[in-house]
Amino acid sequence: MDYLKYVDGDSLLHKLDPRTKFVFFIVMAILTSLVKSGVALLFLLVFFVGMWNVCKIQKYIFILFQKLKVLLIFIFLLWFILGLFERPQAGNGPVFYEAMIPFVGGQKILFCFDWYDIYKGLVYSLRIFLMIASFYTVLLTTNFSEIILGLQKWKISYALAFGIGLVFQIIPMIITELKAIMEAQSSRGLEIEECSWTTKIKNYVTFSLPLLFRVISKGQSISLAMHYYQLNFSVHRTAYKKIKASKYDAYFILANAVAIAITVVLHMQFYIAV
Amino acid sequence: MDYRVNNISYKYTKDGEEVLKNVSFSIEKGKVTAIVGPSGCGKSTLVQIFSQVIPKLINNGELEGSFDVPQDTFVSVVSQNPENQLFGYGVEDAIAFGLENIGMPQEEIVERMEYVLDLLNLQYLRKRSVDNLSGGQRQSVCIASVLAMKPDILIMDEPVSSLDPNGKKMVQDILGQLSNSGNTTVLVDNNLVWSAGIVDHVIGLLEGEVVFDGSRDEFFKNFELQEKLGVILPQEVELYRELSKQFQDIDLFYTVDEAFAQLQGKVKKKEILQKEALKEEMEPIITVQQLVKQFNDGFTALDHVDAQLPKGKVIAILGQNGSGKTTFVRHLNGLHKPTSGEVLYKGTSILGKTVAQISKNIILVFQHPEHMLFEETVEKELTFCARMQEVPFSEEHITEVLEHYHLEKERETFPLNLSMGKKHMLTILSVLFSSADVIILDEPTLGMDGFLIEDLEKMIADLKAAGKTIIMISHEIPLVFRVSDYAVILNKGEKLFEGTKEKLVEREDIFEKINIMLPPVVQLSKKLGLDEVVFQVDDFMKKVLEQRNE
Numbered sequence: 061m062d063y064l065k066y067v068d069g070d071s072l073l074h075k076l077d078p079r080t081k082f083v084f085f086i087v088m089a090i091l092t093s094l095v096k097s098g099v100a101l102l103f104l105l106v107f108f109v110g111m112w113n114v115c116k117i118q119k120y121i122f123i124l125f126q127k128l129k130v131l132l133i134f135i136f137l138l139w140f141i142l143g144l145f146e147r148p149q150a151g152n153g154p155v156f157y158e159a160m161i162p163f164v165g166g167q168k169i170l171f172c173f174d175w176y177d178i179y180k181g182l183v184y185s186l187r188i189f190l191m192i193a194s195f196y197t198v199l200l201t202t203n204f205s206e207i208i209l210g211l212q213k214w215k216i217s218y219a220l221a222f223g224i225g226l227v228f229q230i231i232p233m234i235i236t237e238l239k240a241i242m243e244a245q246s247s248r249g250l251e252i253e254e255c256s257w258t259t260k261i262k263n264y265v266t267f268s269l270p271l272l273f274r275v276i277s278k279g280q281s282i283s284l285a286m287h288y289y290q291l292n293f294s295v296h297r298t299a300y301k302k303i304k305a306s307k308y309d310a311y312f313i314l315a316n317a318v319a320i321a322i323t324v325v326l327h328m329q330f331y332i333a334v
Numbered sequence: 335m336d337y338r339v340n341n342i343s344y345k346y347t348k349d350g351e352e353v354l355k356n357v358s359f360s361i362e363k364g365k366v367t368a369i370v371g372p373s374g375c376g377k378s379t380l381v382q383i384f385s386q387v388i389p390k391l392i393n394n395g396e397l398e399g400s401f402d403v404p405q406d407t408f409v410s411v412v413s414q415n416p417e418n419q420l421f422g423y424g425v426e427d428a429i430a431f432g433l434e435n436i437g438m439p440q441e442e443i444v445e446r447m448e449y450v451l452d453l454l455n456l457q458y459l460r461k462r463s464v465d466n467l468s469g470g471q472r473q474s475v476c477i478a479s480v481l482a483m484k485p486d487i488l489i490m491d492e493p494v495s496s497l498d499p500n501g502k503k504m505v506q507d508i509l510g511q512l513s514n515s516g517n518t519t520v521l522v523d524n525n526l527v528w529s530a531g532i533v534d535h536v537i538g539l540l541e542g543e544v545v546f547d548g549s550r551d552e553f554f555k556n557f558e559l560q561e562k563l564g565v566i567l568p569q570e571v572e573l574y575r576e577l578s579k580q581f582q583d584i585d586l587f588y589t590v591d592e593a594f595a596q597l598q599g600k601v602k603k604k605e606i607l608q609k610e611a612l613k614e615e616m617e618p619i620i621t622v623q624q625l626v627k628q629f630n631d632g633f634t635a636l637d638h639v640d641a642q643l644p645k646g647k648v649i650a651i652l653g654q655n656g657s658g659k660t661t662f663v664r665h666l667n668g669l670h671k672p673t674s675g676e677v678l679y680k681g682t683s684i685l686g687k688t689v690a691q692i693s694k695n696i697i698l699v700f701q702h703p704e705h706m707l708f709e710e711t712v713e714k715e716l717t718f719c720a721r722m723q724e725v726p727f728s729e730e731h732i733t734e735v736l737e738h739y740h741l742e743k744e745r746e747t748f749p750l751n752l753s754m755g756k757k758h759m760l761t762i763l764s765v766l767f768s769s770a771d772v773i774i775l776d777e778p779t780l781g782m783d784g785f786l787i788e789d790l791e792k793m794i795a796d797l798k799a800a801g802k803t804i805i806m807i808s809h810e811i812p813l814v815f816r817v818s819d820y821a822v823i824l825n826k827g828e829k830l831f832e833g834t835k836e837k838l839v840e841r842e843d844i845f846e847k848i849n850i851m852l853p854p855v856v857q858l859s860k861k862l863g864l865d866e867v868v869f870q871v872d873d874f875m876k877k878v879l880e881q882r883n884e
Contacts, residue, residue, distance in 0.1 A: 066423065068463055068465075068466070203423035203424070203463070204422075204423055205422045205423040205424065205427040206423070229421075233417075237705075240700070240702070240705045241705050241708075243669050243689070243700075243705075244700045244705040244706045245706070245708070246669075246688070246689040246690050246693070247667055247669065247689055247693055247697065247698040247699075247700065248693060248697065248706065248718060248719045248722060248764070248765075248768075249690050249693045249694070249697075249718075249719050249722030249723045249768065250690060250722050251688060251690040251691075251722075252689075252690070253688040253689065253690070254688050254690075254691075266708065267708075269708050270704065270705065270707065270708040270750075273704065273750050274704055274705075277704070278418055281413065281415060281418035281419070282418055283391070284387060284391070284411075284413070285413070285418060285419040285420075285421070286421075287385070287386075287387060287390070287391055288385060288410050288411050288419070288432075288480065289410075289421065289431055289432035289435055289479070289480075289483070290408075290432060290435050290436055290483070291435045292435065295435070295436070295437055296437050297434045297435060297437060298433075298434050298437050298438055298439060298440055298443065299434060299440065300426065300427070300430035300433070300434060300440060300443045300444070300447070301426070301427070301430075302440075
């Protein structure tokens, strides 16, 4: 299944003016960096899940979740382990185990396994997931032509807008190329499935050479094509398509405004310092 | 006035070798000019000079002479890989890209959009995304996007090299339309199979020099030169070459009907000899049972496919793009795991094994050699499979293979610096050093000129003689019928046919269904009433002479 690329569709999110989606991402990025209440974040997750389901992109978000699993577990464990060496800083939740354990030099340190360790780990993982997922929601529903148009409407220079759009066109190409290289080499006898982690890492280093050459060759082809199409950033470009906000943008903004308001209220009501 | 190429010489570096030497010829306005020649003859350099890539983007070489065109002549190029040339998510975005770049007002862009979509009959694609188009459709959109800018000269650089027969037909029709509407087109391609009927003028290049400048008919009558340039010819022209040696009054022909019109009185019609059924037992080396592949998005690529692929034979897997051919062969070496069904190698399931383990018995050579090459020298690349599979090899064997396939000079060369055809040949040669006895070749002729294809045919024959089984996906239908013994035909994920090629040619209904033409030599032997259906030009000639009217 496609990953890290636009998914064709006719959902509410697809119909939005790209600028509305850019604002959505910026607002959600700020909101998830500020909101630290588990309840508020949980509500935001429910809102997001509802939005993904309505727009039928939930299976792509699930793939994202699977790809992020390791990162999310890492973040959870990091905060969880750090929390094991201190008492809960807030709330009155249960403490499952507490003891002073021996440490180097005859010293003892506190070991305290409590609800707060789990809470803190979950909150940080959820914040990161929601932040990435809001960006991915925009990526899944905005093709690179719309990204360029939207950025241009924000008076961003065409050279920069085109560069950003090109990145979103090229990322899926690079992923496809890497997959093809790995498959081609395993077809020639290179073991990449049943091997140790060190061999796997070594293999990735080996794959990077043909990948680099493929990317360079693609880059050369793209620059030739830009020449054939007389792309000159100093010439004023016109646009075939026009973008403008519609009633769907109004519905979307309204729904988000309500969700943000509820999140803020929940954050204030159920705030536990993390 | 025609466009004139005036004594052009070019070196990529000041002290390097000349890749073009005093090249002079004219590009006739409103005509289709084909530039042909083997890999490395300077065709691509010439395209770069015409399109101003040299000296605007590549400016460290030494260019002499000139390309004389009126001021503001706009030259644009359609390259062999449209995916690297199309900018924009949708078809309309991609077509509008160039027009937006030149600052054309929106109303005019709309007019141009309608003009090209109508001209090339592509209105039905306008709301589609580029990603979801077939290869042929993508190349057509690429041509449309360039044509929309109304170039004075349109250069097409191997535009059909990666297309299936449907895609080739689509581009062929477009080239025909361009020719009829008086566009100046330059076709740079050593494969004239698909364009022979449309080309007006041919330029032959060899080692950077013009060795032919004349009409299409003159070129197709110059057999010695065709051979020297390694041009891939339509089988009709090959037939003409042989027939003209035996019959005085044969005129050059480009279609089976034209050939038939000239030959029908000269050959006695006979009934096809009913030969005794082939007694040879075909022992299967790979057995596929009720293979189903459904992808995550719900698309069923293979639907209950059964097949018994015989040992020691050359097996062709045929079908249009999207028929399931590649998905099918990727199950044979374990790259795909079936949704249901079984794949057996010599009676044992391969499903629990890794791809690398399976490669000891069944090896797949990919379509794009760049995915496979990653050693520093040709020699190391050649022995890659052997080293991975711990198969012993000797220096003598390496030298023998390199000499036999004309790569000895490139022994220490960085593989990615080879021509596309040679890169492909190198990836195929590397499997000669592996332990596998089943070799799968996916589009092995991609990027190869006539010389390399000849080498490839010999290699396939040698491998078969050594008892290996070759499974081949190829859109080069005459080649497929020349080298294969057995065929599996897929259509929309279902198996339509499995059996010998002799049985296959009896089933014209299948070819109609999959929209692939039988090779000209097969069609002609049937139409003329030869007592045996033949697959090669030499066999055709033998039969024609046997049945010749005195």
